[in-house]
Amino acid sequence: MKQKVIFLTISLILIFIRVPAQDLAQTRQFADQLYASGNFSQSLAAYQRVLYFSPREADPGLLIRIADNFLACGQMERALEYYDHGYFAQTNDSLRVEILFDKTACYLRSHEYKYALMELLNLDNNPDRWYFRKLNFYLGMAWFGQEDFANSQLAFINAARNELEAESIRAVFENKKLMDKPNPKVASWLSIFIPGSGQIYTGYIADGINSFLLTGSFVALSFYLAVVTTPLDAILTALPWFQRYYQGGFQRAEELAEKKRAENRSIAFDRILTLLSTPGT
């Protein structure tokens, strides 16, 4: 009886002994919580801790989660590195494809459109409708970034859910005012013939008037000097000033047109993304 009581007491003590510790599973859960609440730098540290101390081969999901964290923290190179690790650790083909899409998104975010295209064009054809749309959506963005609008239009149309969406996308690409205007070369040539007209064509009225008045003043001064003194005086005195403002004027017209055109194309791109992401269009 005495022995049984002693033994029971020891058993009860052993049952209630717990050494508080944070093991791999708990750390992973902690990291997941931090990730879910958007504390990416802290979740990154926790995930890496789990990876570093994992006794077995790396879980591909963990590698991808680390890649996602690096992406969220703006560390693109490291994100790409871990997407690659995750890709090679993953044995499931469809999950591998998902990883490639994540990697492509990383390239698109860092404006590396050529690399994004390299990844996308290496993907296999798949009859699945959702996959086809997603692939073409990414292709559309990459081609747009490369300013290959013909291919971009084709890809975005393939990504459309229905004919109405496809028509709307077509309309955006065919809108010359959004996609092609203002033309930098036209702006430059306009300002070569009439200083300031290139800037006005681009929409920068004040800049155009300023350029016209400045350059015009030096032309007027040249004529005045040519009449009052000699043509040589006019050339030597007014030409350096005229040349500086005239050349600066048409170069500026071209730069302003490029900037304006990029803004217009950005508006077009936003419209296409809105069309494709609005539910039930």
Next chain:
Amino acid sequence: MIRLKGYLISLIFLLLPLILPAQNLYDLGHSSDFAGYLMRTGQYSLATAEWERVLFMAPNDSAARLNLVRAYRLAGNPSEALRKLYLFYPIGPLPQTVSGEGLQLTLMQGDFSGFSKLLGRSPALPLSKKSDYQLGAWLMQDQWIKRVPYPELPGIVASAGDSNLLNVYHESLMVKRKSRGTAVALSVVIPGMGKIYSGDWKDGLMTMLFVGVNTWQAYRGFSREGIKSVSGWIFGTLAFGFYTGNLFGSWKSAGDYNQKQLDRIRHEAEGYLFNH
């Protein structure tokens, strides 16, 4: 008895997972290990948090102290690194590795007085290394271009160990400082000459052209129509404006030249002195 033995053995096996301590990834050993991994992979900001935790658990760990200071420096926070260093080592001689970190940090901060104090607290640093730091400090200030007398310099040069740093020093001896006064005086006599003297010959020639042409036009205007000449006054005013601007420009260009040389030598010295 046999029944009791059997019961005991099964109970121990049942409770084994409960009595063995779980792997604690945030304990001292794991944290040190992980902090080292973060340093090796260049994640210095994360490493600082890890080393802080290690030091919280083991405040007297000298390796952790050094690593924390280094992690802050490499994470781009030299002021915090230096603050930690002074906290860990407020007085007395410094260990050799800590001296190196401290001297680098004071130079990065431009704290040359702090540099001298830390140098005095670095008896463990080899003479050649000390001389390297002293030579580097000399090159990172502007005394060398002003040729301020530094009696210890020959001794420092003789005992410096870094041949690259010595090459930078010899390069600095070839640099001729441009005098602002000389640049302005030259431009008073010939507009634009001061800028040419400072190496800015394109700007100097343009200045010569503008001042010359406008002065000539002003002279012609006044010669033809006397003091009532409108073009004479216009070109005369332009010429005066360019001439005055040229004097200021010459003064500035000499200063810019000197600053460019200082920055060049400084960056070269920093490249050899600061390790990564």
